[in-house]
Amino acid sequence: xxxxxxxxxxxxxxxxxxxxxxxxxxxxxxxxxxxxxxxxxxxxxxxxxxxxxxxxxxxxxxxxxxxxxxxxxxxxxxxxxxxxxxxxxxxxxxxxxxxxxxxxxxxxxxxxxxxxxxxxxxxxxxxxxxxxxxxxxxxxxxxxxxxxxxxxxxxxxxxxxxxxxxxxxxxxxxxxxxxxxxxxxxxxxxxxxxxxxxxxxxxxxxxxxxxxxxxxxxxxxxxxxxxxxxxxxxxxxxxxxxxxxxxxxxxxxxxxxxxxxxxxxxxxxxxxxxxxxxxxxxxxxxxxxxxxxxxxxxxxxxxxxxxxxxxxxxxxxxxxxxxxxxxxxxxxxxxxxxxxxx
Numbered sequence: 001x002x003x004x005x006x007x008x009x010x011x012x013x014x015x016x017x018x019x020x021x022x023x024x025x026x027x028x029x030x031x032x033x034x035x036x037x038x039x040x041x042x043x044x045x046x047x048x049x050x051x052x053x054x055x056x057x058x059x060x061x062x063x064x065x066x067x068x069x070x071x072x073x074x075x076x077x078x079x080x081x082x083x084x085x086x087x088x089x090x091x092x093x094x095x096x097x098x099x100x101x102x103x104x105x106x107x108x109x110x111x112x113x114x115x116x117x118x119x120x121x122x123x124x125x126x127x128x129x130x131x132x133x134x135x136x137x138x139x140x141x142x143x144x145x146x147x148x149x150x151x152x153x154x155x156x157x158x159x160x161x162x163x164x165x166x167x168x169x170x171x172x173x174x175x176x177x178x179x180x181x182x183x184x185x186x187x188x189x190x191x192x193x194x195x196x197x198x199x200x201x202x203x204x205x206x207x208x209x210x211x212x213x214x215x216x217x218x219x220x221x222x223x224x225x226x227x228x229x230x231x232x233x234x235x236x237x238x239x240x241x242x243x244x245x246x247x248x249x250x251x252x253x254x255x256x257x258x259x260x261x262x263x264x265x266x267x268x269x270x271x272x273x274x275x276x277x278x279x280x281x282x283x284x285x286x287x288x289x290x291x292x293x294x295x296x297x298x299x300x301x302x303x304x305x306x307x308x309x310x311x312x313x314x315x316x317x318x319x320x321x322x323x324x325x326x327x328x329x330x331x332x333x334x335x336x337x338x339x340x341x342x
Contacts, residue, residue: 143168161191
């Protein structure tokens with residue numbers, strides 16, 4: 001009897017110690033299961049995981065993906081967390097437009113504050129009017145790190161940084177975007193303030209600043225941006241239409257950009273003309289469409305297309321869109337010509 005009790009006690013002790021050791025491990029495994037990232041599907045017809053884009057972003061946890069179907073999504077400003085906001089069908093068919101607001105309210109289309117991992121991929125982003133800190137009409141990125149890729153950022157207005165504004169020491173990647181038709185007092189397309197983003201492979205055209213900086217405006221002693229493989233053309237301002245910098249030129253890494261026909265000036269402020277240096281050129285990019293058509297694909301003979309860029313650029317094209325049209329010479333018969341006047 002005594003021996004049996006000892007065995008029972010020993011077995012109980014063994015179970016106790018096993019439970020003591022395994023409980024934390026089971027807890028970690030359970031937490032890992034909960035922490036697995038999730039994809040939230042959003043559909044205009046309501047067949048997604050939530051009734052709206054706003055609800056999906058509200059429920060999404062850090063690391064989750066919000067996958068958005070085609071359509072026009074009109075809503076108040078998005079406060080984006082550490083979430084990957086991605087469209088299914090690309091920016092031409094997936095539009096985020098700011099819901100009309102009170103005129104004196106500070107509003108960005110997308111607002112990001114102190115986030116270490118976010119993505120915005122494949123949307124048209126439009127309708128920003130004013131913004132928090134009067135910056136970043138389309139997207140305001142405050143001390144955050146993430147990716148802004150393959151979007152059309154257009155028809156936004158703000159005091160500074162009509163399309164995109166970046167502030168703070170963390171650096172984001174802004175690449176493959178079409179940034180057109182934005183307005184600001186300064187920095188109509190992109191404002192960089194004490195920030196070091198990678199601005200790569202964008203087409204920045206037709207933006208307007210009523211004071212200075214029609215395209216990219218860099219200021220703040222702690223700014224060290226990398227600006228490469230962009231097309232920066234036809235931007236305007238009262239002062240300094242092209243790429244403007246208020247900081248030492250050594251802080252700004254410029255390579256393989258086509259900076260052309262910006263008024264007044266292509267390289268402004270502390271920047272000397274970079275044409276012919278590190279693969280930078282200044283030439284008509286030969287878009288497929290005429291000015292104002294919205295067609296920013298490249299002609300086959302474009303100096304920004306693969307096979308035509310300077311050797312320094314390693315055959316990587318400039319701008320966000322590839323070749324998608326050809327321009328040739330067609331022989332017409334005399335009969336064809338006469339038919340034009342019938």
